[in-house]
Amino acid sequence: MCMMWQDLVFLAGSVLSIAFLAPTVRDTTANVPLGSSVPSMTIGAIYAGTYATMGMSFSALGSLGVATMWSLIVSYRSPGPHDGPANVVRFGRSLVRRASQSLIGSSTEHDQPVSGRSAD
Structure with missing residues (x-):
């Protein structure tokens, strides 16, 4: 098996990310919004799977x-x-709730007169 140099570069980037995230994990007063952390977690998992399918084991582990x-x-x-x-x-659930509120809100906006007054 031949190791690609890119595998080591991606691993190095991941190790740096882990080092930079460690203080946040240790800080009991830290509050990181789910809107930032869930997508980042998901992207990391997708990258791991993608790297694994490309044979880049070190990148996948990182x-x-x-x-x-x-x-x-x-x-x-x-x-x-x-x-x-x-x-x-x-x-x-909050994403689904916001999306449905947005859809409901946008459909009722079209029913309202331009002046904002009701048609009664």
């Missing part, structure tokens, strides 16, 4: 480490009353 750090931040450093992996579900 990205898995980054995804793990973000999952710890999601679980234990998000604002709100709950801790743990259920925060991912909470984030997903």
